[in-house]
Amino acid sequence: MAAPLLSVTDLAVEFSTDEGKLRAVDGISYSLNPGETLGIVGESGSGKSVSSLAILGLVPYPPGRVTSGAARFDGVDLLKLRPREMSRIRGRRISMIFQDPMTALNPFLTVERQLTEVTQRHLGLSRQRAQRYAIEMLERVGIPSAGRRIFDYPHQFSGGMRQRVMIAMALSCKPQILFADEPTTALDVTIQAQILELLGELQRAEGTAIVLITHDLGVVAGVCQRVNVMYAGRFVEEANVDDLFARPRHPYTVGLLHSIPRLDRAGEALTPIPGQPPNLAALPSGCAFRDRCLRASEMCGQAVPPLTADGKSTRDGVKGGQRFACFHPHPVPEPAGAPTP
Numbered sequence: 001m002a003a004p005l006l007s008v009t010d011l012a013v014e015f016s017t018d019e020g021k022l023r024a025v026d027g028i029s030y031s032l033n034p035g036e037t038l039g040i041v042g043e044s045g046s047g048k049s050v051s052s053l054a055i056l057g058l059v060p061y062p063p064g065r066v067t068s069g070a071a072r073f074d075g076v077d078l079l080k081l082r083p084r085e086m087s088r089i090r091g092r093r094i095s096m097i098f099q100d101p102m103t104a105l106n107p108f109l110t111v112e113r114q115l116t117e118v119t120q121r122h123l124g125l126s127r128q129r130a131q132r133y134a135i136e137m138l139e140r141v142g143i144p145s146a147g148r149r150i151f152d153y154p155h156q157f158s159g160g161m162r163q164r165v166m167i168a169m170a171l172s173c174k175p176q177i178l179f180a181d182e183p184t185t186a187l188d189v190t191i192q193a194q195i196l197e198l199l200g201e202l203q204r205a206e207g208t209a210i211v212l213i214t215h216d217l218g219v220v221a222g223v224c225q226r227v228n229v230m231y232a233g234r235f236v237e238e239a240n241v242d243d244l245f246a247r248p249r250h251p252y253t254v255g256l257l258h259s260i261p262r263l264d265r266a267g268e269a270l271t272p273i274p275g276q277p278p279n280l281a282a283l284p285s286g287c288a289f290r291d292r293c294l295r296a297s298e299m300c301g302q303a304v305p306p307l308t309a310d311g312k313s314t315r316d317g318v319k320g321g322q323r324f325a326c327f328h329p330h331p332v333p334e335p336a337g338a339p340t341p
């Protein structure tokens with residue numbers, strides 16, 4: 001098996017606040033293989049975006065700082081690079097589509113200026129060649145009249161078109177890894193589908209590995225191979241996407257799946273997860289999800305459950321590759337047609 005393209009180990013990020021130290025990311029680990037799409041899902045405030053910003057050296061200091069961990073890419077720990085060394089990789093070999101293109105794009109500069117700056121800096125293109133290449137990229141991401149629109153400012157584009165500009169910018173240098181932070185948020189479903197299809201086409205053409213950060217499990221089901229579920233700064237479940245949807249084990253994952261409409265459960269009432277996510281500056285003892293969990297016991301308040309590999313064969317013959325951080329996980333459902341003991 002090929003070595004992972006990116007290997008993140010025990011990453012932790014904290015922020016100094018008026019309430020004290022806030023642990024936004026609390027010891028997460030994952031790997032990313034060449035050409036695959038890994039989903040990181042969870043509610044707002046769970047630490048999804050901060051984890052990617054930390055890997056790219058974009059956590060503002062102060063108030064934030066990486067307190068532990070490693071992020072190895074091509075034999076180099078990204079977390080130990082100096083800012084100048086990181087700037088040679090960021091935007092060139094690793095890129096990011098930020099959550100809000102209106103704030104990520106500079107409102108005072110034309111799209112042409114922002115696109116050509118990337119390729120002039122990282123690829124050494126002349127201004128003229130960079131401009132032609134920028135027009136090619138805008139055409140590639142589906143922006144009509146690219147030769148004219150390239151001289152417009154971000155506010156002259158619709159939300160979907162601004163997102164396409166961000167994708168063109170992120171992929172201009174053909175990065176090996178792309179972090180896509182909520183790339184379809186606030187877009188209507190038609191534009192969402194177009195953006196996801198565009199990312200898939202570009203990924204197949206260039207072999208780019210993608211980390212998709214989202215709260216939308218429907219998007220995850222359509223484009224990801226693996227998924228990590230995040231809650232209160234930790235991963236609470238990891239699985240192949242098919243296994244996660246067919247047999248979720250952690251109560252939080254089950255709650256997420258029951259709170260969204262599904263075609264295979266037409267007519268069933270949606271069940272929201274009770275309560276609110278915890279204050280990261282004052283987490284409860286033990287499992288951070290226990291106050292919202294219907295399966296919680298006294299044990300859940302005494303220790304933080306570790307991620308546990310379920311290595312036993314399931315009744316339908318599928319090897320369990322999931323890991324879940326729960327003392328009382330949901331059982332693996334019986335396969336259809338299984339005899340009753």
